[in-house]
Amino acid sequence: MHPRYALVTNQLKKHQIRLSDRRLKILECLCYNLEHPTVDQIYVNLHKEIPTLSKTTIYNTLHTLAELGLIRIINIEDNKTRYDIITESHGHFKCQTCGSIFNFEVDLKFFATDELSGFKIMERNLYFKGICQECLLNKND
Numbered sequence: 001m002h003p004r005y006a007l008v009t010n011q012l013k014k015h016q017i018r019l020s021d022r023r024l025k026i027l028e029c030l031c032y033n034l035e036h037p038t039v040d041q042i043y044v045n046l047h048k049e050i051p052t053l054s055k056t057t058i059y060n061t062l063h064t065l066a067e068l069g070l071i072r073i074i075n076i077e078d079n080k081t082r083y084d085i086i087t088e089s090h091g092h093f094k095c096q097t098c099g100s101i102f103n104f105e106v107d108l109k110f111f112a113t114d115e116l117s118g119f120k121i122m123e124r125n126l127y128f129k130g131i132c133q134e135c136l137l138n139k140n141d
């Protein structure tokens with residue numbers, strides 16, 4: 001079993017939240033198949049297996065998980081909401097060639113400055129754009 005999947009299902013048990021099998025599929029999708037997917041991407045991914053699964057159900061399931069702090073909602077592009085199974089502090093790098101979003105480790109705690117003293121910070125995001133290593137290598141061919 002995927003470690004993240006085990007972690008989240010354990011937490012659900014602890015909160016006494018029972019997810020139906022089809023809702024668990026959404027979680028599975030987030031752990032195994034897709035990185036930082038949108039609702040649409042999960043929908044496309046699961047449509048063959050569960051044709052009756054609606055985008056609304058996917059949306060609601062993800063938001064339930066996010067409210068419990070088990071997944072993270074990320075808005076690194078203006079028009080797309082993505083969902084992240086990794087809830088620990090990390091940064092994102094988006095490749096502008098292949099569109100992949102990579103995680104990188106960074107402790108965002110250290111990014112608060114004196115200018116924000118007295119402010120309540122709800123979210124910390126670090127977002128880089130560029131070209132990933134693989135796309136750079138392919139370019140040189």
Ligand SMILES: [Zn+2]
Pocket residue numbers: 095096097098099100131132133134135
């Ligand atoms: Zn790339």
Ligand SMILES: [Zn+2]
Pocket residue numbers: 036084086090091092102103
């Ligand atoms: Zn991430």
